[in-house]
Amino acid sequence: MTPQVDDYRQVAPPGAVDIVLKLAERVRGRRFLHVSGGRFGGGPAEVLGTAVPMLNALGIDTRWEIIGGDPAFYAAARALHGALEGAERAITDEALAHWAEMNRINAKKLDLRADLVLVHDVPPAALVADRAEGRWLWRCHFDASRAHRRGWSFMRRFVDQYDAAVFSLPEFGRRLGVPQYVIHPSIDPLSDKNRELSAREVAAIVGGLGVAPDKPLLLQVGPFTRGHDPVGVVNAYRLVKKHHEVRLVLAGTAGDDADSREILADLREAAAHDDDVLVLELPPEAHVQINALQRAATIVLHKTVREGFGLAAAEAMWKAKPVVGGVGAGLVQQIIPDVTGYRVHSVEGAAFRIRHLLNNPELIARFGTAGREHIRRGFLITRHLTDYLALLIHLTG
Amino acid sequence: MRTAEHPFVFIGCVELRQALDRQARDERELMDRLEEVPVGSVFYHTHGYFLRHRPLTTAWGNDFARWVAVEVRDLALAERLSVVDPFEFRGLDELREEMVTIIHDHLRRLGTVPRADEGAIFHFQQSHIVQVALGPRASTLAEFRDGLAAVDASAIYFHMVEARARLGRRSGDFAEWLRTSLGLDALAERIERLDTYMTNLERVRARVLSIVDEALEAQDA
Numbered sequence: 001m002t003p004q005v006d007d008y009r010q011v012a013p014p015g016a017v018d019i020v021l022k023l024a025e026r027v028r029g030r031r032f033l034h035v036s037g038g039r040f041g042g043g044p045a046e047v048l049g050t051a052v053p054m055l056n057a058l059g060i061d062t063r064w065e066i067i068g069g070d071p072a073f074y075a076a077a078r079a080l081h082g083a084l085e086g087a088e089r090a091i092t093d094e095a096l097a098h099w100a101e102m103n104r105i106n107a108k109k110l111d112l113r114a115d116l117v118l119v120h121d122v123p124p125a126a127l128v129a130d131r132a133e134g135r136w137l138w139r140c141h142f143d144a145s146r147a148h149r150r151g152w153s154f155m156r157r158f159v160d161q162y163d164a165a166v167f168s169l170p171e172f173g174r175r176l177g178v179p180q181y182v183i184h185p186s187i188d189p190l191s192d193k194n195r196e197l198s199a200r201e202v203a204a205i206v207g208g209l210g211v212a213p214d215k216p217l218l219l220q221v222g223p224f225t226r227g228h229d230p231v232g233v234v235n236a237y238r239l240v241k242k243h244h245e246v247r248l249v250l251a252g253t254a255g256d257d258a259d260s261r262e263i264l265a266d267l268r269e270a271a272a273h274d275d276d277v278l279v280l281e282l283p284p285e286a287h288v289q290i291n292a293l294q295r296a297a298t299i300v301l302h303k304t305v306r307e308g309f310g311l312a313a314a315e316a317m318w319k320a321k322p323v324v325g326g327v328g329a330g331l332v333q334q335i336i337p338d339v340t341g342y343r344v345h346s347v348e349g350a351a352f353r354i355r356h357l358l359n360n361p362e363l364i365a366r367f368g369t370a371g372r373e374h375i376r377r378g379f380l381i382t383r384h385l386t387d388y389l390a391l392l393i394h395l396t397g
Numbered sequence: 398m399r400t401a402e403h404p405f406v407f408i409g410c411v412e413l414r415q416a417l418d419r420q421a422r423d424e425r426e427l428m429d430r431l432e433e434v435p436v437g438s439v440f441y442h443t444h445g446y447f448l449r450h451r452p453l454t455t456a457w458g459n460d461f462a463r464w465v466a467v468e469v470r471d472l473a474l475a476e477r478l479s480v481v482d483p484f485e486f487r488g489l490d491e492l493r494e495e496m497v498t499i500i501h502d503h504l505r506r507l508g509t510v511p512r513a514d515e516g517a518i519f520h521f522q523q524s525h526i527v528q529v530a531l532g533p534r535a536s537t538l539a540e541f542r543d544g545l546a547a548v549d550a551s552a553i554y555f556h557m558v559e560a561r562a563r564l565g566r567r568s569g570d571f572a573e574w575l576r577t578s579l580g581l582d583a584l585a586e587r588i589e590r591l592d593t594y595m596t597n598l599e600r601v602r603a604r605v606l607s608i609v610d611e612a613l614e615a616q617d618a
Contacts, residue, residue, distance in 0.1 A: 015549030018532070019529060022530065023411065026529065167416065179415055180418075329516070387413070390412075390413045390525075394413050
């Protein structure tokens with residue numbers, strides 16, 4: 001059952017829920033439409049799944065439409081998304097034209113009437129060409145700052161037709177002819193991934209995954225990709241292991257590409273020679289398992305080389321764990337060095353900080369407490385609702 | 398106990414952030430961009446710092462000083478910028494001028510321009526403040542005290558910082574209401590003189606509450 005906004009009083013900062021209620025009073029009855037490429041997978045869809053019913057309960061007439069298409073449409077949207085994230089992609093003019101055409105067809109089918117229309121990411125981005133009423137915003141959830149030139153010049157034709165764009169960080173945006181607002185992503189503290197679990201539940205779930213509770217646990221949760229550097233994490237663990245009896249768990253999903261398979265094979269090879277290294281390939285919906293692993297961990301690692309905002313650090317900090325993370329822009333917002341964890345630039349740096357924490361266990365508790373408070377103040381879904389309502393008020397009067 | 402004809406309405410606020418197409422990679426660019434950004438951006442990175450700053454982190458007083466300290470690692474300039482108290486200036490252009498002069502003076506003494514690490518660019522922003530009335534209205538000093546104790550911290554920012562620095566109400570809303578609606582001039586003056594710089598909103602709240610409590614005790618006596 002979807003939680004109601006009042007349920008968040010127990011976890012949100014004092015006064016935060018009241019602000020949400022008061023802001024909602026100002027825009028009661030206003031029509032707010034979200035359009036995205038799907039209802040499942042990824043943080044943005046998870047947030048919408050919770051936020052849309054809550055906004056309706058607050059009196060905002062909120063809908064969530066999904067754009068549809070054939071396999072060629074999804075392939076073109078994926079390729080364009082990759083190019084906008086800076087990857088080299090072979091996209092033909094025909095594929096881009098098909099993507100735009102499918103948007104036109106969807107525009108005729110979908111009910112796009114609203115006071116504020118928030119179009120999420122790439123698949124539905126061209127709907128704006130058929131906009132009729134209300135204010136339109138493009139919500140870009142990824143880092144577009146290093147977009148491939150051809151992909152961006154194609155996309156910009158559409159983005160400039162919006163009234164504004166919304167990015168997760170100022171550094172994720174690009175030069176545009178429209179205002180750019182900044183809204184950080186958030187975590188839902190009452191979702192399966194973040195809700196409280198009893199010590200007994202944690203022990204049962206983690207035990208079921210084959211993780212024994214006999215040693216301090218180092219954990220990294222994330223895809224088995226080069227961007228998340230799981231091999232670097234194994235190397236850092238090996239440096240730590242010379243001095244401390246610890247166990248490393250790498251939990252995540254593997255992609256279909258050759259690169260991911262190669263990394264997973266390397267990790268399995270490492271695990272085969274060391275009983276204290278566990279590689280857990282989990283399905284995307286293994287939220288409770290991830291929750292339990294994070295709660296069982298002593299130190300959580302998030303050694304990304306480059307990614308979008310990423311909220312794995314925030315999720316771990318919400319469970320009062322110190323985080324040793326990389327230097328991605330999202331981590332700069334989440335990790336306060338020497339207060340909630342450390343940001344490191346190398347395998348050696350990660351090992352050094354882990355050893356420092358293990359040798360000074362009082363820091364583990366102190367960083368954990370500070371981290372939970374930092375996330376409570378800045379990264380919960382109540383703050384996200386506040387931002388959405390502020391957008392509604394600011395843009396629709 | 399005196400009752401105000403016009404009750405005090407606590408206003409909370411939400412900051413909708415907007416990125417500007419202005420960045421700085423080094424201290425010279427910081428100075429150049431600072432000269433040309435809208436005054437709203439100067440406000441966001443100085444006075445607005447108090448809305449976002451949490452007691453968890455080291456206080457640098459404003460975003461410019463924090464960036465120079467943390468990302469450029471030029472502590473001499475960071476210290477000089479952090480000591481600039483934005484509440485001492487009559488206007489944002491005057492505040493901007495002071496910041497620019499400090500950076501210019503600092504750069505004149507250096508052979509090279511200190512630069513931030515790769516990826517640690519300073520992005521100029523500004524914000525739109527969305528106001529929202531909160532909680533029950535206060536007609537007496539006791540009601541004011543109860544409301545102040547319970548209200549969201551953004552209301553402290555709105556009435557003590559935003560009202561003074563951007564909305565031209567130089568005394569701040571708390572002092573102004575206590576003086577004009579309850580005739581409590583001495584109490585108003587004490588609140589007006591509170592140093593809101595280099596602290597956080599919860600501490601400001603605690604200080605105002607402490608002063609109001611003293612006044613309430615004196616009234617009861």
